[in-house]
Amino acid sequence: MTDELVSHGELMSTLLFVEILRERHISAEWFDVRKIMRTNDRFGRAEPDCDTLGALTRSQLQPPLAESLIITQGVIGSEAKGRTTTLGRGGSDYTAALLGEALNVDRIDIWTDVPGIYTTDPRVVPTAHRIDQITFEEAAEMATFGAKVLHPATLLPAVRSDIPVFVGSSKDPSAGGTLVCNKTENPPLFRALALRRKQTLLTLHSLDMLHARGFLAEVFSILARHNISVDLITTSEVNVALTLDTTGSTSAGDGLLSSAMLTELSSLCRVEVEENLSLVALIGNQLSQACGVGKEVFGVLEPFNIRLICYGASSHNLCFLVPGNDAERVVQTLHHSLFE
Numbered sequence: 311m312t313d314e315l316v317s318h319g320e321l322m323s324t325l326l327f328v329e330i331l332r333e334r335h336i337s338a339e340w341f342d343v344r345k346i347m348r349t350n351d352r353f354g355r356a357e358p359d360c361d362t363l364g365a366l367t368r369s370q371l372q373p374p375l376a377e378s379l380i381i382t383q384g385v386i387g388s389e390a391k392g393r394t395t396t397l398g399r400g401g402s403d404y405t406a407a408l409l410g411e412a413l414n415v416d417r418i419d420i421w422t423d424v425p426g427i428y429t430t431d432p433r434v435v436p437t438a439h440r441i442d443q444i445t446f447e448e449a450a451e452m453a454t455f456g457a458k459v460l461h462p463a464t465l466l467p468a469v470r471s472d473i474p475v476f477v478g479s480s481k482d483p484s485a486g487g488t489l490v491c492n493k494t495e496n497p498p499l500f501r502a503l504a505l506r507r508k509q510t511l512l513t514l515h516s517l518d519m520l521h522a523r524g525f526l527a528e529v530f531s532i533l534a535r536h537n538i539s540v541d542l543i544t545t546s547e548v549n550v551a552l553t554l555d556t557t558g559s560t561s562a563g564d565g566l567l568s569s570a571m572l573t574e575l576s577s578l579c580r581v582e583v584e585e586n587l588s589l590v591a592l593i594g595n596q597l598s599q600a601c602g603v604g605k606e607v608f609g610v611l612e613p614f615n616i617r618l619i620c621y622g623a624s625s626h627n628l629c630f631l632v633p634g635n636d637a638e639r640v641v642q643t644l645h646h647s648l649f650e
Contacts, residue, residue, distance in 0.1 A: 313353045314394045317386040328381045339378040346370055347387035347405065349395045356387055356395035358408060360467075367412035382409075400461025407475070411467035418468055418475045420460065425479035426488035427452065427459055430503040434638050435645045441488050441502065448501050448593055449475075449490045451626045455591035456506030465490065497595040499603075500648045504591040505641050509541075510567065511587055511617060511631060514550045516579035526550065528578060536571040541589065542620040542629055551618055553589065553631060587617060588637035592628040592644065599625060610647045614640055 324340060331338040346366035349356035371380065384402025387395045397404060403420050410418040427449065428438040444452075446469045453462040459477060468475045468490070478487030519525045529550065533540060543552040554567070567583075575581045597603055598621070607628060608616070617631040632640050 313356075313386070313396045316396055317383075317394045320383045320385055324381050324383055331379065331381070337378040339380050341371070341380050341382040343382045343384070343405065344386060344388040344394060349387040349389055349397070351389040351391075351393070351395065353395055355398040356389065358387060358397070358404075360408060363408055364412040367409055371409070371413065400463060403461050403464040404466075407464045407467040407473075410473060411471045414471070415473060418473055420464065420475060420477045421480035421483075422459055422477060423479060423481060424459055425482060425485035426477050427457065427490075428502070429649050430641055430645050431457070431505060434505065434641050435503075437650055438645065439649075440486075442486075443489050443491060443494045444501065445494050445497065446490060446492060447626055448497070448595070451591065451593045451624070452502055452504045455504040455589060455593070455627065455629065457502070457504045460490075499596065499600055500592060500594045502593045503641050503645055503649075504593060505637055506589040506591070507634060507637060508585075509587040509589045509631060510554045511584040512552050512554060512575075513582040513584070514552075514575065514579045515548060515582070517548055518579070519548050519550070525578075529575070532571065532574050532578070536568060536574075538567075538571065542618060542631070544618060544620065553587075553618065584617070586634040587631045588634045588640075589629060589631055590637065590640055590644070592648075593626060594628075596625050597628055598622045603628065606648070607644065610643055611640060614643075 321342075328338045328340045346363055348359040348362040348366070350359070384405040385397050386401075387397060389395050406420065407418050424432070426440045426442070427444060428440050429435075430438045432438045446465055449460060450462060450465050450469075453460045453465065460475075465475065467473070472492055474492075475490040476487055477490065479485050514529060516525065526545075530540070538554060541553045543550065545551075572581060572583070592607060604621070614632055614636050617633070620629045
């Protein structure tokens with residue numbers, strides 16, 4: 311019911327936009343994306359059925375309809391019973407990429423409020439500069455770790471089909487933007503900084519972990535049952551520390567962490583929850599193979615408390631948790647040291 315109610319805003323705005331275009335003598339057609347956007351029934355965070363979407367898109371968005379400018383929606387879909395669903399944050403960009411992939415387009419354009427992707431959020435660091443070209447891998451890391459200009463899912467169809475993605479400003483289309491593509495020339499060691507706020511650190515303590523098998527499997531099984539995905543993880547003999555992104559919620563307003571999940575975890579081990587943390591991610595290339603990265607990064611962060619570090623799992627990122635109140639100063643300090 312909530313998704314059905316929420317959908318009316320996008321349906322009405324697209325209908326109004328079509329009429330504005332027609333008043334300006336632009337040939338435009340309104341299309342209800344629910345005819346082709348088939349999803350599961352996870353209301354508020356529905357996931358598209360890409361195979362069905364592709365087949366329906368190719369059959370319904372072809373000439374003569376495709377000869378006009380087609381105006382459709384990006385955040386809504388429909389599940390098997392025909393009920394309206396919503397895709398959640400970033401759904402419109404993801405829909406555009408999925409439709410672009412299905413139609414085998416030459417380029418996918420994402421128009422947002424800034425002219426491209428920057429070395430970090432210009433609102434946090436005014437001296438941040440635009441990146442004219444960036445690889446899929448680098449952009450995906452930035453999107454995953456908090457850069458709001460591009461949603462992580464947007465790049466999946468583009469990567470699969472090797473379709474470049476252009477990110478520009480709808481407020482100033484002539485200002486240029488960033489091209490996200492398969493390869494760039496001379497990729498730098500340090501490309502960008504991403505910041506994701508409202509992170510939660512779970513520390514799980516159990517003596518049963520010592521030389522035991524299956525503890526982590528049981529932990530992740532509990533998290534999976536509650537639709538929780540883990541970002542970063544570190545382990546010791548009797549402790550596991552892992553981070554959860556709690557910024558998301560369903561359209562019904564339900565939080566990511568639930569008392570049921572915490573109760574289930576508590577039956578397995580002692581659980582400590584630390585909130586109001588921020589995740590800072592340094593995005594780059596061949597970071598795990600380069601010498602001196604740790605000293606160059608953490609040497610300038612000596613005044614700050616680092617709660618958790620994840621380094622080496624990917625050659626494209628170095629991630630760490632800091633108290634939320636320190637997050638902006640950490641990003642500003644790193645940007646000044648590494649990018650200016």
